[in-house]
Amino acid sequence: MKRLLAVIKVKRIQFIITTSFTLVTVLVMLFVGVMLYGKFAQTAEQNAYLHTQQILEQVKYNLDSYLNGMTQIFELVDDKIRRSKGLTADKLSEQLETIVETRKDIVSIAVFTRDGTLLATTPSKVLRSNTRLTEQSWFQKAIEDPTNLSFSLPHIQNLFKGEYTWVVSMSREILLHGPDGEIPAVLLVDVNFKEIDDLCQRVGLGKKGYVYIIDLVGNIVYHPQQQLIYVGLKNENRSLPLKHSYGSYVEETQDETRLITIKTIDQLGWKIIGVSYMDEIVTTKKEISRFIFWLLIFVIVIVLFVLHYLSAKISRPIKLLERSMEKVEQGDFSESEPIRGSHEVEQLSLRFHLMVAKVRELMHQIIREQEAKRKSELEVLQAQINPHFLYNTLNSVVRMVGNGKNEDVITTITSLSKLFRISLSRGKNIITVREELEHVRHYLIIQKMRYKQKFEYEIVLEDEDEVLNCLTLKLLLQPIVENAIYHGIEHLADPGRIRIYAGLIDGKVLLQVSDNGLGMSPDVLAQVKAGYYKSEEGSGVGIQNVQERIRLTFGEEYGLEIASEQEEGTVVRVWIPRQVAEERDRL
Amino acid sequence: MRTAAVKRFSVYGLVVLVAVTLFYSCSAPLTDGEVDKKKTVALIVRMKHGDYWRTVKLGAEMAAKEYERNLNFYAPDYEEDASKQMELVQQAIADGSETIVVAPSDEQVLREAIKLTRERAIPILVLDTVGKDSAVKSYIGTDNYDMGMKAFEKMVYLIEKKGQIALLGTDRVKANAKRREQGVLDLLPRETQVELVANENIPLDKKQIGEWTRELIRKHPQLKGVIALDASTAIGVAEEMENSGLRDKVKIVAIDSPPEVLEYLQEGIISATIIQKPLSMGYLGVKYAVEASNGEAVPSLVDTGTKVIDRENMFWSENQKLLFPFVK
Numbered sequence A: 001m002k003r004l005l006a007v008i009k010v011k012r013i014q015f016i017i018t019t020s021f022t023l024v025t026v027l028v029m030l031f032v033g034v035m036l037y038g039k040f041a042q043t044a045e046q047n048a049y050l051h052t053q054q055i056l057e058q059v060k061y062n063l064d065s066y067l068n069g070m071t072q073i074f075e076l077v078d079d080k081i082r083r084s085k086g087l088t089a090d091k092l093s094e095q096l097e098t099i100v101e102t103r104k105d106i107v108s109i110a111v112f113t114r115d116g117t118l119l120a121t122t123p124s125k126v127l128r129s130n131t132r133l134t135e136q137s138w139f140q141k142a143i144e145d146p147t148n149l150s151f152s153l154p155h156i157q158n159l160f161k162g163e164y165t166w167v168v169s170m171s172r173e174i175l176l177h178g179p180d181g182e183i184p185a186v187l188l189v190d191v192n193f194k195e196i197d198d199l200c201q202r203v204g205l206g207k208k209g210y211v212y213i214i215d216l217v218g219n220i221v222y223h224p225q226q227q228l229i230y231v232g233l234k235n236e237n238r239s240l241p242l243k244h245s246y247g248s249y250v251e252e253t254q255d256e257t258r259l260i261t262i263k264t265i266d267q268l269g270w271k272i273i274g275v276s277y278m279d280e281i282v283t284t285k286k287e288i289s290r291f292i293f294w295l296l297i298f299v300i301v302i303v304l305f306v307l308h309y310l311s312a313k314i315s316r317p318i319k320l321l322e323r324s325m326e327k328v329e330q331g332d333f334s335e336s337e338p339i340r341g342s343h344e345v346e347q348l349s350l351r352f353h354l355m356v357a358k359v360r361e362l363m364h365q366i367i368r369e370q371e372a373k374r375k376s377e378l379e380v381l382q383a384q385i386n387p388h389f390l391y392n393t394l395n396s397v398v399r400m401v402g403n404g405k406n407e408d409v410i411t412t413i414t415s416l417s418k419l420f421r422i423s424l425s426r427g428k429n430i431i432t433v434r435e436e437l438e439h440v441r442h443y444l445i446i447q448k449m450r451y452k453q454k455f456e457y458e459i460v461l462e463d464e465d466e467v468l469n470c471l472t473l474k475l476l477l478q479p480i481v482e483n484a485i486y487h488g489i490e491h492l493a494d495p496g497r498i499r500i501y502a503g504l505i506d507g508k509v510l511l512q513v514s515d516n517g518l519g520m521s522p523d524v525l526a527q528v529k530a531g532y533y534k535s536e537e538g539s540g541v542g543i544q545n546v547q548e549r550i551r552l553t554f555g556e557e558y559g560l561e562i563a564s565e566q567e568e569g570t571v572v573r574v575w576i577p578r579q580v581a582e583e584r585d586r587l
Numbered sequence B: 001m002r003t004a005a006v007k008r009f010s011v012y013g014l015v016v017l018v019a020v021t022l023f024y025s026c027s028a029p030l031t032d033g034e035v036d037k038k039k040t041v042a043l044i045v046r047m048k049h050g051d052y053w054r055t056v057k058l059g060a061e062m063a064a065k066e067y068e069r070n071l072n073f074y075a076p077d078y079e080e081d082a083s084k085q086m087e088l089v090q091q092a093i094a095d096g097s098e099t100i101v102v103a104p105s106d107e108q109v110l111r112e113a114i115k116l117t118r119e120r121a122i123p124i125l126v127l128d129t130v131g132k133d134s135a136v137k138s139y140i141g142t143d144n145y146d147m148g149m150k151a152f153e154k155m156v157y158l159i160e161k162k163g164q165i166a167l168l169g170t171d172r173v174k175a176n177a178k179r180r181e182q183g184v185l186d187l188l189p190r191e192t193q194v195e196l197v198a199n200e201n202i203p204l205d206k207k208q209i210g211e212w213t214r215e216l217i218r219k220h221p222q223l224k225g226v227i228a229l230d231a232s233t234a235i236g237v238a239e240e241m242e243n244s245g246l247r248d249k250v251k252i253v254a255i256d257s258p259p260e261v262l263e264y265l266q267e268g269i270i271s272a273t274i275i276q277k278p279l280s281m282g283y284l285g286v287k288y289a290v291e292a293s294n295g296e297a298v299p300s301l302v303d304t305g306t307k308v309i310d311r312e313n314m315f316w317s318e319n320q321k322l323l324f325p326f327v328k
Helices: A002-007 A013-083 A089-102 A137-144 A194-201 A226-230 A239-243 A278-329 A343-384 A387-403 A406-427 A433-450 A477-489 A522-530 A543-554 B002-031 B051-066 B082-094 B107-119 B144-158 B175-190 B206-219 B231-243 B259-267 B278-293 B317-323
Strands: A106-113 A118-122 A155-157 A165-178 A181-192 A210-214 A220-222 A247-252 A257-265 A270-277 A430-432 A455-461 A471-473 A496-505 A508-515 A559-565 A569-577 B040-044 B070-074 B099-102 B124-127 B136-141 B163-170 B194-202 B223-228 B251-255 B272-276 B301-303 B306-310
Touching (some): A013 A181, A013 A270, A106 A165, A137 A165, A181 A194, A194 A220, A220 A226, A226 B051, A239 A257, A278 A343, A406 A433, A471 A569, A543 A569, B040 B051, B051 B070, B099 B278, B144 B272, B163 B206, B194 B206, B231 B251, B259 B272
Antiparallel strands (some): A210 A220, A508 A569, B272 B306
């Protein structure tokens, strides 16, 4: 597991953004989906129930009004007959004809005596034989219950020649005014069943659902599959609807679940029964769930793509930054392009680049300084064993020996020996001020010998105890003194004077070399300060070398100060930090 | 850099486009009806008109609704128009029917239909005609032999087991009529007092049927009954009997129930008729066609049954729907 997580780099920003957002989206979508499904499914079911109820109500209303209309027509016919006192059968038929003509759905109107003899009919048709009309239900009901209008079940009208038509018969006993007073008769109005059949056939409950009608005792008035039921291919359970007048219940057989809804036509006691199939309601539910499922998939796919894009956009600059940091880590400080991205990342990148630039700058500086230091040290090393100086001095010594000045020879050689000893000073670069002053004193002694007492010198100390123990760089003063002799005093007519001062000022050590020599013009002074000017002879260690060494060792705030005036002389001040040497170093 | 960004954007755009298209294509069927997706059953019968075939169609429509199939109805204008029917079979197959239910006019139509359906592995069911071919999933129809026997039995009952009778078919040799005739002939020896005086096939022509009937009565004055092996012949015989005033003397047993037969039946000129159940035929034809196309096993032979109808029972409510299938 850990390895797997490592492989897909779980901690990556891109991964974190994508997964967390996807998770949130999926959870929200699931929640919304479940809620929507619940609501939709519930609504779908309720709608199915409501829909069935409404359709049945509509069927009931239509049938009611149709039957009411028919009842009114029956009453109208009855009224006509009652008022037509003394009319002949032909005249009566003529009157009835006008009513039949107004309604296409009236198949026939007929009046029979109680023993079944036809009195009048319209439209006038020939009575068939073998009708058995007195046995027919409409006739018997009229005789049995003379006051109430009776509706028969739909049946084939077989009374008159012509077509066999499916009719519903309305019948009741009426009174006829005959020559012998009132005689009872049976009035029959046959209504085409097609109207009712059409009305019911048009009703659909879903794709498979249907409506059927039964009478009070369970006979089928209308059923779309009536013939199949009669031949035994279909069966309709009519026992439950028979017991109820209103309401709905769910009927379960082994194959299917059906919602049965019942309404009753009060007038006749006929029951309208709606059959709808639950699997169609369930199908709606399935469709909803399928829709929501696909919606979920769709949204997740879209979200994944969008998140992938977004997270890549967000994390890319960070990755780039990381990569450029890695490069720096590996030591590649080369300049790279700034990273574009969000404000924070851009700022971060900018700062980083600035930092890298600074580091790079510092590194270059260090390299430069190191190089300079090495160069200066090399120069110093060279100066330590300057053959030119040695040659000149030894020449002077030879001359002195020639002149028999043994005292001077001893002094010179002794000083030279001391000079070299300090100069070498066991390879150390840092020596005490005392040693440095000693060194420069021996140097001055030798030079004084060489230049035949052409100049005087003095060494002045201030705070003697402390300043002598302070640390300084080796060979700081010699090049300055060398300059003073070669450039300031050598060509001077008057006796020269060199003054060396050492003291503590403002917490720093000041070593100062002043002469009364020729001095420098401002131009030359500027050149010297800038480090361009270098003496042809001498140690070869220039002012610039001294300056550089001080600065590289002690920092920028230390170094040389040169003041010079022509015909007046030059003052060179050397500032170094006040660092007291350890006891053992002094030895 | 710039082109890469453009490229990436166009890729994302494409993905979104595809996703939206997918989304709509999978949600679209929710709003559209699934009528077009319903499979189609083809019903090819022998004639467009007539209550018999209309009833077959009615039954087929009921089954199609129940099993949620489209029903394509094909029929020639005239009965026995075999070549036209053959075209219709080809048409039905070209229309992409899932199953073919056919009432073939003759052997050749059946053979052609079997050949065509076998090529395309479409199940085929045969209505009304019983044949023998293993390719046919199911034969659904009337047992015509039984029909003949029922007609003979009814006749024997009507003439009270003795007397001369005649058997009348059409000159068009038809497998169904042959089977009916065989049913009559096979039962004949059992009734020793019943004598078959004539057994003939004559053209379906009113005039010729009338002449044959007159000739028959002249030759056999003692004739008690006529069994007509199809409805049209029965109508012709009944008409002649009514005209010659023999309506009470000679009993007629008919086959099927067109309106004229029913009129004569109520009038008492035709004494009885043996009816088939075309509604069941149509209904079961489509029902088993659907089941066969679903790969379910269906019975190879289905007898839809017959019923003897006479003046007594013709208006019984359970018979009314059989005899008068259409609400007019």
